[in-house]
Amino acid sequence: MDPHLLTTFVAVARHGSFSAAAAELGYTQSAISQQIAALEADLGLALLSRRPVEPTPAGRRLLEHAGPLLLRLRAARADVLRAAAAPRHRLRLAATPLAVNAVVAGRLARARAAQPRLEVTLATCARDQVGALVAEGQADLGLADGIAAPSDPLRLPDTGPMTTAGVNEEDLAVALPADHPLAGRAALRLEDLVDARWLQTPLCPLARLRDLVGDGFPVAMEYQGDDVHTVVNLVGAGHGLTLLPVSVLPAASASGPARGVPLASPRLVHRVELLHGALPPGAADLARALSA
Template identity: 35%
Template sequence: MFDSRHIKTFHEVVRTGSYSAAARSLGYTQPAISQQMKALERDVGTPLFTRVGRGIRLTEAGEALTRHAGTILDSLLAAQQQISAIARLRTGRVRLCAFPSAGATVIPEAMARLAAEYPGIRVELQEGEPPDSLRRLARGECDITLGFTYPGLHVEVPEDLVEIPLLEDQLTVLLPAGHPLARRRAVHLADLAAERWIAGCPRCRANFLHACAEEGFTPDIAFTTDDNLVVQSLVAAGVGIAMMPALVLSFLCHKKVTGRAVEPHTRRKVSAYVLRDHLRIPATALVLDEIKTVAAARVGC
């Protein structure tokens, strides 16, 4: 493996024609130049220069190295410039995986803030829910994951991941606007025991079934879907109601649908997850900061 300093010195010796001229150009002593060239010759395993009178001449190996030295130095300079740009947040790429309701609420605002101040940072958005999204993060397929947990429902977090709590998301019930209970500010879950229900993702459905069991009934689940827009359309059509996180309320698309808080109050915890070592990567840390800022502004909303 070549030392880049030796390649730079070699390139200057060739350009100036002598050790002494290279020493003056680089600000070294002539013995220092000589020592670097001897070290480079040891690395390559063959002489690079021969003495001709009081001057020097390139060997065949030296001529071969000369043809590549400029390219090597240009590549090193380009790498240094690119790394500097990444460190100074002028450029960078972050792969962000989020569950749908976070992807439709927290993420757009955070990305707008990021684009306004750091337009060179590119974010690749992925969609996924825990525990699959956490496993994806542990495998290195993304850099940040937004996930959620419900009280009493354990989710296994790989030990090399760091959890960063963001907010607590109140659960609500989506009702047709003309539903008799839609006039209330909050609805007791037990009062909805006779309703037909639309259930969501497996973990949300597990929490929903647990909450209903706590209130003494088994819900009549008529439909299941992971698509929030499909859930809204089904509720708007009057074919069922649904328990949904409050984040969904900010992008209700149907005037015929309304959301009401559920009693007893249940909240899911929304967190960001990242590999511990990635906290030291400037672009990843920046994206996390923007997400935390947006999430903090939503607390209490």
Template identity: 30%
Template sequence: MADVDLRQLTTMIAIAEEGTFSRAASRLGYTQSSVSQHIAALERALGGSVFDRPGGPRPVRITPLGAVVLEQGRELLSKAEALAHAVDRFKAGDGRIDVGTLQSVSNVILPTVLRRLRDEHPNCEIRLSEAEPDDAQIGDLDLLFYDGLISDEAEHVLLMEDPYLVVAHPGDLPAGPVAAEKLDGKAMVAWPATCDQPKLEKFLADAGAQPRIVFRSAGNETILSMVRAGMGLAVLPWLAIHHVVCRSCGAIHGPEGWPDLQVHELDPAPTREIYLHWCPGRGGQSPLAARTIEIAVQVSRELAQQSPLART
């Protein structure tokens, strides 16, 4: 059976459907001798005849062995066609991609990346999942967005530096940039001590500021709600609040009846680094993943031009 190939099965199916070797040869664009050679080779591999040949113009008849081979051969050829189609889709960038992400990337960078990717490849399949904040791994993912380098052997590209900003009630802090040491002793609502948060808190401590953490939450909207409720100020990355900051006034508008929040730059300005990771030989070799990387770099560069860092 190892010597059976798809051309022999294609020839056999053509003969069964056309009734004669000559008509099958005409349909396939082969010579009649080539058709005969294909069937002879198939029968040698199977150890039996697949056709009874009455001779003359009369049509050939399928043998019992041939009926088994014909049924399974059609299924095999169908799978082979599906395989070829899937490979063609993969090469064209219309395959599947599995992407890991984090909250602020999901809010700002990723939607634009996905929209542009789908505009180019409307038939691609995209699967998304959020990375574990304290133990991000590539695993079975093709690409992983993360605010830092991960521990495995993944390749990566730095997408952007994301500056931290202070969010507070109007009047709680002087207008303009805020010196980091001015946050010493202030009540602060913060992220859990995962991802880049420990680095931020160390930065503040090194600058002489030790805010009082009164509440921790992984939800950006929850943190902003607690700031509005007067629980304290917050220090959040620009990407985490980018989508809610008013471009005309620089404030974060609250719901009706709640105060707007003021956004201040920190001096000096700490940043976190947003990376895109992929496994060598997997994501880097997929045309769809490679294109996603290109789009993510482009989108991040465009976004960085709006960042407070671009104005300094």
């Protein structure tokens, strides 16, 4: 299957338009039509209905495979180029919003002090984007975070051959409004909170809690952003509970809109992992410092 034809198919399916796909890819509309026809002839199946332009059942099935296949091709190209790259002093770091905690930031500062010529650009992104950015060569190193059992690796999307290493693990706390009846507790069990109203956020996906504990965790509000202060303010205003690293939340005796009560069970941690492919010397030194 020709990857160029597959790329064209994905673009047409995404836009629902041959002309829009042609504008994105820099082809004429006639060339796009010919490429789709060639792909359909190769498979012997109709992949797109024309009016409206949308995937057929066979096309929807192909789309399930297309994203991972094209990502692996881009990742292979980037990995080969990285392996042959000359040393350089600019490094791109992609990280989820909660990955660069105090421990990680401190290690990054010490590594930069040891390599004063190294210029680091840090960009935050969603958890499922970190691996893709590293695999495609748009970032040299990635830092991803998530909820896991102690010492268990994170569940990250498959982006091909990649080195991963644990960087930091931190205890979790239940985020509650400051005036919540449970805010003064010494610890809380997640099993006792399955019927409470929760925030659905990328920082703490409720699907992950259901995987670990079981059914429950009704959604009180969905917040699609990743700003920690916004999440804390939403919790403080009573829009739902969430789980956050203990370092993010004030203790019961502190001031602020929300409080953090340590999670007693199940035994879970906030884990940060480093992801990378082949690295030039400067980036390799930073990777070692971050995962020390």
